[in-house]
Amino acid sequence: MNITPENLKIYEDLALTCAKQGNFEEAAAYIQQVHTLRGWHQSKEKGYQFTADWFSWHIPNWERLLKGFVGYPGLNALEVGSFEGMSTCYLLDHILTSQTASITCVDIFENMLVEHSFDFNISQTGSQNKVNKIVGQSKKILRMLPLESYDLIYIDGSHIATDVLRDAVLCWDLLKVGGILIFDDYEYETPIEKPSDAIDVFLEIFSSHTEILEKGWQVFLSKKSFIKGG
Ligand SMILES: C[S@@+](CC[C@H](N)C(=O)[O-])C[C@H]1O[C@@H](n2cnc3c(N)ncnc32)[C@H](O)[C@@H]1O
CATH class of the missing domain: 3.40.50.150 (Vaccinia Virus protein VP39)
Known part of the structure; x- marks a missing residue:
């Protein structure tokens, strides 16, 4: 899937679903994509591991x-x-x-x-x-x-x-x-x-x-x- 602003909501939902299922590694990867789309490129580059994104x-x-x-x-x-x-x-x-x-x-x-x-x-x-x-x-x-x-x-x-x-x-x-x-x-x-x-x-x-x-x-x-x- 392309990383476009239209896909932001999809990545957010995927992160939530993965976290709910206990798949935290995948949730973290989707959250990195969300951050990239929001201009926070360091999140992926530095490999932050977040399981929830309220921020x-x-x-x-x-x-x-x-x-x-x-x-x-x-x-x-x-x-x-x-x-x-x-x-x-x-x-x-x-x-x-x-x-x-x-x-x-x-x-x-x-x-x-x-x-x-x-x-x-x-x-x-x-x-x-x-x-x-x-x-x-x-x-x-x-x-x-x-x-x-x-x-x-x-x-x-x-x-x-x-x-x-x-x-x-x-x-x-x-x-x-x-x-x-x-x-x-x-x-x-x-x-x-x-x-x-x-x-x-x-x-x-x-x-x-x-x-x-x-x-x-x-x-x-x-x-x-x-x-x-x-
Ligand atoms: C919504 S989370 C913070 C989210 C974080 N700012 C972020 O960007 O992801 C709330 C945090 O407040 C902490 N907390 C709750 N009650 C607290 C208290 N009375 N004193 C200090 N920390 C507290 C919890 O342990 C939890 O980690």
Whole structure:
């Protein structure tokens, strides 16, 4: 089959079907094709092994909204929820391209296989020296990280609203003024998980200090100012 944009949906469906059947090697190969079609050629070249892709359909927004960060010396990123490292690898390949850029990845890695995949994929990037992996619950780890020191924070951990709200408030204090905070799964909803309940409350309370850059399945905010009183 030719790799054309029209075939994107077919490759995505094939990857899903293979993963459901436990055929992870084939799923990974289809996901590499999907990434190639979306302009992420390093995914195939470096042989990343992903079994699920919740990320790559957002690449156009990440390209557009993070272009000012590309190659920026000393760029410091934080990710809550890394899974197999797809968003981390994308950031390393496309945004954190300066030798002095870095990313801290926080995940509970409940499943050892997922953690092995993360380690494998990060080693394939060739930029593993830029990655600081911290295993643990975000509510504990985020409290240990330095305040106002990250340029970019991606929140994609727990989807339970109370957890999302806590992650948002803790991450806000870790973000530099001028930094960008991204929430995933704004429109995701199950009977027990509804990130938008938390994100809406956060946006309302922090509205005078944030600029909304994009609001869809993912929400991109820029931090305009500190809040008086802390
Ligand atoms: C949707 S996945 C992340 C996907 C990843 N960003 C990507 O691009 O593929 C969510 C991840 O969050 C992690 N997670 C869930 N609850 C967490 C918590 N309370 N603290 C830290 N990580 C958590 C899970 O282990 C899982 O790996």
